[in-house]
Amino acid sequence: MPDDSQRAESAFGALLRAILAESPLKAAGFIVTIYGDVVEPRGDVVWTGNLIETCAAVGISETLVRTAVSRLVAAGQLSGEREGRRSFYRLAAPARAEFAAAARLLFGPPEAADWHFVHLTGPAPDEALQVLERAGHARLGPRLAVGARSLPPLRQPAVVFKAEVLSGERDLGAFAADHWNLALHADAYRAFLGRFGPLAGLLEGTNRLSAAESLVARLVLVHQYRLVVLRDPRLPQAALPADWPGEAARRLFTGLYIRLSPEADRHVARNFVTADGPLPEASEATLRRLALLREAV
Template identity: 30%
Template structure:
């Protein structure tokens, strides 16, 4: 099998959105601990990340409104804790970072095929379905026929959009003569993703060569985790044996883990010093 080489342009975002950073913060400091965090602590940490108090407060308020956070008052202080919805989101991120990973080495040759036919007037529904399929790792094989590696359960996705009657899902394997590498190149736009992996390595690798102060380590780790999760969530995790020889995901993942381990001890010390946490009580309005 001929494996193709690839070079892409550098594209990366240096400033994560406040909500993305907030989810990383909650996953790092609150998930699995049955605690709530004081709003002032969040404001303090986010200020060190260059996010102002008003933006942090607005993010907390919006996330409460969306059912991603719950409030808990202790005296004059307001604390924030997870909801079932935010815990599910954070568990998914945890799984992607520490279990699924960025490199698909265990593909068994199975593909999930999803075909749909929607009325011409259903432009919004078509857009929503395509967006959700792309987020789930699918690519457009043909118009109305999308494909993803492995067995992907899309039943809840389709049901949420109310399109169960218009979608058909199959499991399949490619014919022996199929050039899977060529199919991947035609189906997925991988240039930006590869360039982002390369940019991630260039930006974060130097952080694995030195240990910053505690406060800086905490903020750096939050920013790096946020960027990494956003990156691997864009990745359809195509089988590594059919990707270009110089596909940079493995180097990027190694960089992430190395820098994370380097930042972990001072970041933990900073969190213990900066964060005011209280045990979760019964949910309050």
């Protein structure tokens, strides 16, 4: 007869397959998640074998991993180095800055509203407007966008106007509904809740995942939540519908991340290595992340 641990593992495997079937992973994006969740807060370099083993657990082949790593190197996000017969990949400086910004969003307290207008002055404004839209801004014209959160890096010149709500705050919801497709973002949050709500149930009671499964579960959790949050305009509460599911998704993410971390971090310490030795189970950055999440519970 299977014990509770074996039953939990079987249930987790079925749940993981269901999540990945509904929202398949791309190798490069998942490798970025591994660096952001595991590697960056403990340094910036890891053995290629760890990437291959972790990706294999979610159905990404070694060939796809090596192809994705090569593309990330070509894009200036990773740089490679060898130690004996092993290859290691290190985060490039621009990638570290991007990862730090994403970590603040995932683990830090909610951002205060920072309304601003962006008027693009250079050539090809449509490309820059697409960058702004992906970062949650709304297009108001062929060169003009508005946003309530931090401005993403732009490669084109722009004039940025700071703004504040002087009156009509009760009508912010109507303003937001006119300029953002909030239903699209709400559906993304509800889909996240539907995928990962069963994981919370799986972790209740005596069920436990193995250390390796805990890490895989946390990585897939971070990957899926990051994709939703990075596209969310993250408007202030006054501008959101009354039934906005973003807060419920945030609570689910926070609770699951805290529950999965002890075993996930033990797996990292036992298996992930650099040229100088194993990655630590915890670091100042990982402890700070968990402390910030616990404060929000």
